[in-house]
């Protein structure tokens with residue numbers, strides 16, 4: 314199956330990268346980096362259908378939730394390659410600024426894999442939309458995940474009222490998508506759906522989704538278990 318090829322190529326890339334870290338005194342000069350290898354890594358990550366990428370991230374998250382250490386590629390070699398050749402992140406993650414929700418760790422992702430946008434309550438406005446359009450249009454990301462989480466303070470504040478200053482801008486955005494009476498879990502889910510609707514207000518992104526060129530999906534991250542439950546599961 315093609316997603317297994319995806320995993321094999323990804324693993325191979327990580328093996329090659331980790332091998333490059335074993336002897337720091339012999340690290341290659343930036344110009345000596347083998348460019349063919351970089352091209353293979355880039356296409357293995359970025360050329361897949363969004364459904365395969367979602368499945369890949371789902372498996373990575375299962376590993377994280379099971380307690381596996383971070384397996385993302387943070388090697389010096391990849392840092393140098395991406396600095397020189399640019400980025401090609403295969404997914405956009407729109408999530409909360411909450412310090413307990415670290416996207417690269419949750420999905421065992423390394424340098425150059427995820428284009429991450431974070432706001433309190435993972436709310437989406439014009440700046441966030443511009444960032445998402447940039448990643449999809451210019452960097453060729455083809456999966457957008459809006460990731461809410463359990464115990465979200467922004468959602469709780471929206472339910473409770475009393476915010477002020479610019480914080481109120483965020484809670485007003487969340488409150489407007491909730492019914493009069495609503496529990497925290499349902500509010501977190503509705504808030505993710507609201508941000509997905511905001512993303513679909515972009516004509517560019519909506520048309521690409523209609524063509525199945527990209528997917529826009531939602532999920533809830535459980536602070537305690539580390540598991541991401543994708544909406545619709």
Ligand SMILES: [Zn+2]
Pocket residue numbers: 409410411433434435462464465466467468
């Ligand atoms: Zn939050």
